[in-house]
Amino acid sequence: MKCVVLALLAVVATAAPQYGAPPRYSSSSKEIPILRDERIHEEDGRYSVDVETGNGIILSQSGSPSGPEGAVVKAGQYSYTAPDGTPVVVKFVADENGYQPESNLLPVAPEFPHPIPQFVLDQIAFAATEEPRRYSYDD
Numbered sequence: 001m002k003c004v005v006l007a008l009l010a011v012v013a014t015a016a017p018q019y020g021a022p023p024r025y026s027s028s029s030k031e032i033p034i035l036r037d038e039r040i041h042e043e044d045g046r047y048s049v050d051v052e053t054g055n056g057i058i059l060s061q062s063g064s065p066s067g068p069e070g071a072v073v074k075a076g077q078y079s080y081t082a083p084d085g086t087p088v089v090v091k092f093v094a095d096e097n098g099y100q101p102e103s104n105l106l107p108v109a110p111e112f113p114h115p116i117p118q119f120v121l122d123q124i125a126f127a128a129t130e131e132p133r134r135y136s137y138d139d
Contacts, residue, residue, distance in 0.1 A: 045072070056081050067096050
């Protein structure tokens with residue numbers, strides 16, 4: 001009986017509400033004001049959103065159901081200042097081809113076809129000479 005009472009007390013203790021701020025918030029966090037929040041929704045499915053915050057985040061987006069099978073096609077941009085002070089601006093389109101961001105801060109793949117290093121060309125040439133030799137041993 002004592003075990004049941006102890007187990008019941010343990011369950012009640014762990015289920016008791018925890019007071020205080022959640023760990024992800026600190027006492028130094030401050031509220032950032034919303035300076036502008038304009039949203040327009042048309043009856044035909046078109047919409048636009050323009051938001052600006054007090055810490056410099058700006059979002060502008062619009063969309064319409066003009067994609068295949070009524071899918072919504074979106075376009076817009078957002079901007080903010082990175083922690084190191086770099087201004088970040090990202091323009092985007094989201095349509096049947098997926099999300100397509102554009103920014104000078106995004107990594108860019110090398111142009112293709114890129115130059116093939118000499119050691120790779122040497123290996124290809126060596127492999128080409130090995131192939132005829134391999135078949136000549138079987139004879």
